[in-house]
């Protein structure tokens with residue numbers, strides 16, 4: 553029996569990576585016939601309190617830098633190498649800020665099990681040479697393993713405290729059985745996992761809502777109130793859906809309007825996320841997003857400002873910038889010296 557059990561690895565250990573390690577670690581013990589107990593978690597090594605972060609995590613069972621105050625199950629073992637974490641694993645969770653995925657996947661290339669399956673929890677897109685890809689596709693292409701996506705209204709600190717949340721797995725056509733295995737990795741009474749056959753839709757919701765959250769943060773910085781934020785969110789949702797349908801095949805409209813990955817994540821991020829917080833500070837202080845990320849996030853990474861830039865570059869290459877006035881305004885304010893008060897003037 554034990555030879556057939558799944559072995560999980562977590563590639564990433566930031567704020568969300570650590571929260572998900574808590575859930576997955578517990579579920580490994582909840583289903584001992586299905587999963588091996590020990591889970592290796594890749595940690596980008598750094599020195600914290602004068603010691604390697606991996607050592608601190610393994611001694612204290614807590615990611616003291618990225619998820620302080622939350623105990624991780626003892627079957628989560630931090631390792632400083634992605635290759636070591638993935639060794640022998642047939643289930644791979646990718647949960648790194650999007651900018652680090654290509655380099656970490658290149659490191660892993662040739663070192664993963666031939667039967668490995670992956671799931672991307674990354675909220676971002678790759679834009680290169682005028683083309684755009686979701687990270688499930690990047691991972692599939694570099695590593696040659698099938699990859700689904702998980703995204704939802706999931707502020708990591710709340711999930712880590714077992715406050716009720718839903719999330720969504722987007723799976724590929726014909727891959728329901730594998731999605732059901734990942735469902736068992738993640739689902740708990742307080743973290744409820746829905747599933748939809750739409751990897752692109754789920755991934756794009758996660759990436760694009762971060763751009764809308766920047767706009768929502770601008771409205772907060774301007775003191776414009778809840779109606780203005782709701783308007784920006786409504787227009788943002790329309791642009792997200794339009795973008796996904798224009799540039800990706802097979803995206804389902806209900807992913808945007810009915811799943812946790814869609815409307816629910818847009819709401820939570822525009823009210824409680826890091827992108828919103830930094831965008832509010834951007835308007836109030838005039839500091840750059842790069843500076844605010846350093847000053848306000850203690851090593852955590854902003855995804856929305858970079859995604860706004862990447863989406864802008866992609867739309868520019870396609871001659872389509874004007875078709876997405878909210879995305880255009882966010883880019884203009886964030887990177888071109890545009891005036892925040894003009895956020896809605898062209899919507």
Ligand SMILES: NC(=O)C1=CN([C@@H]2O[C@H](COP(=O)(O)OP(=O)(O)OC[C@H]3O[C@@H](n4cnc5c(N)ncnc54)[C@H](O)[C@@H]3O)[C@@H](O)[C@H]2O)C=CC1
Pocket residue numbers: 564565566567568569570595596597618647648649650652656673674675676706707708709851852853854855
């Ligand atoms: N934090 C949250 O509430 C949620 C985050 N997400 C998404 O999950 C993904 C991962 O986010 P978080 O876990 O929050 O990360 P985070 O924002 O806490 O990022 C910091 C992580 O990046 C690592 N890192 C720094 N430099 C690196 C390098 N050169 N190579 C590899 N790793 C490096 C750090 O060690 C740390 O683990 C992102 O795409 C994010 O949008 C999704 C849902 C919720």
Ligand SMILES: O=C(CO)COP(=O)(O)O
Pocket residue numbers: 675704705706707708762765817820821824825826827828855
């Ligand atoms: O994706 C998130 C919540 O679902 C977190 O958003 P932020 O990266 O803006 O904190």
